[in-house]
Amino acid sequence: MVAQEQSLTWQQKIKDLNFSIIGLICLLSFIGFILLYSAGGGSFSPWAFSQMTKFVVGFALMIVVALLDANLLMRYAYIIYGTALVLLVLVQIFGMIGMGAQRWISVGFFRLQPSELMKIGLVLTLACYYHRLSLEEIESPQFLWGPLLFIFVPAILVLKQPDLGTAVLLIIIGISLMFVAGAKLWYFVGAFGGLLATLPVMWGFLKTYQKKRILTFINPEEDPLGSGYHILQSKIALGSGGVFGKGFLKGTQSHLNFLPEKQTDFIFTMFCEEFGLVGAFILITLYGLLIFQCLMIAVRCRSAFGRLLAFGMGMSLFIYVFINMAMVIGLVPVVGVPLPFISYGGTSLITLMVGVGLLLNADLNQSLKIPRYQ
Numbered sequence: 001m002v003a004q005e006q007s008l009t010w011q012q013k014i015k016d017l018n019f020s021i022i023g024l025i026c027l028l029s030f031i032g033f034i035l036l037y038s039a040g041g042g043s044f045s046p047w048a049f050s051q052m053t054k055f056v057v058g059f060a061l062m063i064v065v066a067l068l069d070a071n072l073l074m075r076y077a078y079i080i081y082g083t084a085l086v087l088l089v090l091v092q093i094f095g096m097i098g099m100g101a102q103r104w105i106s107v108g109f110f111r112l113q114p115s116e117l118m119k120i121g122l123v124l125t126l127a128c129y130y131h132r133l134s135l136e137e138i139e140s141p142q143f144l145w146g147p148l149l150f151i152f153v154p155a156i157l158v159l160k161q162p163d164l165g166t167a168v169l170l171i172i173i174g175i176s177l178m179f180v181a182g183a184k185l186w187y188f189v190g191a192f193g194g195l196l197a198t199l200p201v202m203w204g205f206l207k208t209y210q211k212k213r214i215l216t217f218i219n220p221e222e223d224p225l226g227s228g229y230h231i232l233q234s235k236i237a238l239g240s241g242g243v244f245g246k247g248f249l250k251g252t253q254s255h256l257n258f259l260p261e262k263q264t265d266f267i268f269t270m271f272c273e274e275f276g277l278v279g280a281f282i283l284i285t286l287y288g289l290l291i292f293q294c295l296m297i298a299v300r301c302r303s304a305f306g307r308l309l310a311f312g313m314g315m316s317l318f319i320y321v322f323i324n325m326a327m328v329i330g331l332v333p334v335v336g337v338p339l340p341f342i343s344y345g346g347t348s349l350i351t352l353m354v355g356v357g358l359l360l361n362a363d364l365n366q367s368l369k370i371p372r373y374q
Contacts, residue, residue, distance in 0.1 A: 300363075
């Protein structure tokens with residue numbers, strides 16, 4: 001079986017691709033296109049057409065990554081991580097500043113956000129690292145330091161940009177992969193207790209706007225025209241959609257520009273205003289189906305590398321979706337996390353598509369036994 005899978009041609013691999021996952025991605029992206037068309041006031045500019053172009057590029061990369069040799073992915077995992085880490089350092093030196101943050105590097109006509117690339121690099125690296133360890137080594141405390149460095153070095157660099165939302169995502173994804181790989185539970189219980197103990201110290205290191213976001217989360221009505229404006233307008237838009245919504249292109253809060261960042265962080269709010277509770281339920285179901293597919297692939301994979309790769313992608317999607325939706329309805333502070341495949345964004349969309357490519361690759365190679373050392 002292994003020999004057969006290793007000798008599959010590209011044509012056979014394309015035939016064996018998981019088209020249910022590809023269909024879900026296309027459907028979610030199509031929803032994103034029509035929402036960006038609505039956000040543009042019934043026009044493909046400035047967001048919808050640009051997003052379609054990036055989707056085509058991302059789709060091509062997704063298929064290429066899906067068809068790559070799984071051994072090749074594992075061989076170059078550390079190089080991909082290292083490249084993303086170098087780019088994060090370069091952001092601190094040459095990065096472009098926008099909206100008070102230094103997160104992008106200009107690459108010709110394209111703005112590259114290295115923190116998005118790091119999400120892929122981190123999952124690949126941790127999957128590769130734990131694939132090469134025995135269960136006894138995974139449970140040993142001395143093998144915790146490597147993964148912790150892999151997680152917290154880029155997280156600190158991202159936090160300096162500053163981008164609290166992405167830094168939190170990297171930490172949650174990394175810690176989740178450590179737990180699934182087999183690290184002992186009491187390590188995480190102890191770390192969580194230590195984190196709680198250091199919260200007063202960490203508060204002193206937060207920037208003023210980050211503190212304001214947390215205080216606004218606790219009581220947004222305290223400053224309704226200032227720091228609480230975003231979340232209050234989001235809640236108004238959510239409630240005004242009702243059960244069935246106001247209809248496509250008929251959202252008043254979004255089209256009268258009361259709703260901020262309607263094309264990125266608050267696009268779920270605009271969706272709910274136009275399509276209501278029923279539309280929100282359908283969208284959440286689509287995401288649920290996609291995440292379920294990730295978990296099923298992780299369960300079926302024979303290699304630790306493929307299993308952790310699939311779980312890592314599923315966990316990334318879950319955290320993206322959960323934090324974005326919880327953020328716009330006031331369950332968590334506003335941290336600037338996009339809604340996967342729907343929010344406007346170049347690097348975010350393309351790296352998500354590459355991540356799906358890794359998921360498809362794990363699915364294609366689910367019966368492949370990858371050697372621990374190469």
